[in-house]
Amino acid sequence: MSLFDSPFDPARDHALVTGAGNGIGRAIALALVGEGVKTVFADVSAERVSAAIAASARPELAVPFVGDLAEVETCDALLAAAHGALGEVTHFVHSASPPRREADHALAVDRSTWQQMHAVNLDAGFHLARGLAKRLIAAKRPGSFLFLTSLHAGTPRNLPHYSTAKAGMAMLVKELAKTLGRHRIRVNALVPGAIAAGGFVADASLARHIPLGRLGEAGDLAPMALAVLSDKLSGYVTGAAFVVDGGLSLTNWFEAPEL
Numbered sequence: 001m002s003l004f005d006s007p008f009d010p011a012r013d014h015a016l017v018t019g020a021g022n023g024i025g026r027a028i029a030l031a032l033v034g035e036g037v038k039t040v041f042a043d044v045s046a047e048r049v050s051a052a053i054a055a056s057a058r059p060e061l062a063v064p065f066v067g068d069l070a071e072v073e074t075c076d077a078l079l080a081a082a083h084g085a086l087g088e089v090t091h092f093v094h095s096a097s098p099p100r101r102e103a104d105h106a107l108a109v110d111r112s113t114w115q116q117m118h119a120v121n122l123d124a125g126f127h128l129a130r131g132l133a134k135r136l137i138a139a140k141r142p143g144s145f146l147f148l149t150s151l152h153a154g155t156p157r158n159l160p161h162y163s164t165a166k167a168g169m170a171m172l173v174k175e176l177a178k179t180l181g182r183h184r185i186r187v188n189a190l191v192p193g194a195i196a197a198g199g200f201v202a203d204a205s206l207a208r209h210i211p212l213g214r215l216g217e218a219g220d221l222a223p224m225a226l227a228v229l230s231d232k233l234s235g236y237v238t239g240a241a242f243v244v245d246g247g248l249s250l251t252n253w254f255e256a257p258e259l
């Protein structure tokens with residue numbers, strides 16, 4: 001059998017994707033369903049969840065959940081709904097994030113915007129991952145978790161609420177990977193570059209800084225996400241961060257040589 005046949009076992013593997021209503025989360029959730037994996041599509045927008053599920057190859061495998069993950073009670077309701085619908089959730093993707101606005105620089109960002117960014121990215125990511133892990137450990141089941149971080153976990157974005165939340169997530173991945181590894185739960189980060197999805201207002205001129213010559217699309221992230229989620233393909237990988245950026249992070253003030 002080819003290595004790439006059946007990266008998941010639909011009889012055992014079940015997924016939960018946050019931010020599944022749009023952009024990268026949506027692309028990953030649709031790809032999981034395409035592999036036959038029953039998947040909870042969680043998002044704050046009911047319209048987006050419905051549209052994503054309607055676009056899915058097999059809508060009968062998609063379970064909708066609508067709620068604001070900045071609220072811990074909503075995270076608990078999501079855990080209960082996911083466990084009720086799927087049993088153990090073996091694969092978790094945390095892609096939900098509030099929109100970023102350039103106006104929210106260090107001297108302008110208000111307290112509620114700061115808190116919302118941290119609550120959805122970091123607090124919800126921790127709360128959900130821990131809740132899912134506790135169930136998997138009790139059931140003696142392996143799992144694979146993936147957090148959408150950012151290049152700006154390591155470099156400023158002029159949006160301190162965003163970069164600090166992503167930096168926190170990057171360390172959360174390492175903490176969880178170390179703690180959960182002995183329970184066969186792998187935890188990794190996917191690090192997008194400039195992806196023309198909802199979370200990033202793409203300026204086409206940015207392409208000149210990208211070695212592969214174009215902005216990314218949400219669909220560019222899904223194959224790598226599935227490879228890292230799959231125990232068959234990445235069973236010995238944990239605590240790692242996979243950059244999918246067309247080479248954007250190689251950019252500095254030296255131009256590439258003319259050939």
Ligand SMILES: NC(=O)c1ccc[n+]([C@@H]2O[C@H](COP(=O)([O-])OP(=O)(O)OC[C@H]3O[C@@H](n4cnc5c(N)ncnc54)[C@H](O)[C@@H]3O)[C@@H](O)[C@H]2O)c1
Pocket residue numbers: 018019020021022023024025042043044045048067068069070094095096097098099120148149150151191192193194195196197198199200218
């Ligand atoms: N697009 C990029 O260039 C890029 C770059 C680096 C990192 N990322 C990260 O990747 C992830 C996905 O980015 P995207 O561009 O696809 O974003 P997006 O805005 O297209 O999608 C994010 C989804 O999260 C949902 N959401 C927002 N607040 C929520 C809340 N309180 N509760 C539940 N759901 C909520 C939104 O409704 C939306 O559907 C984010 O974590 C983002 O920070 C994106």
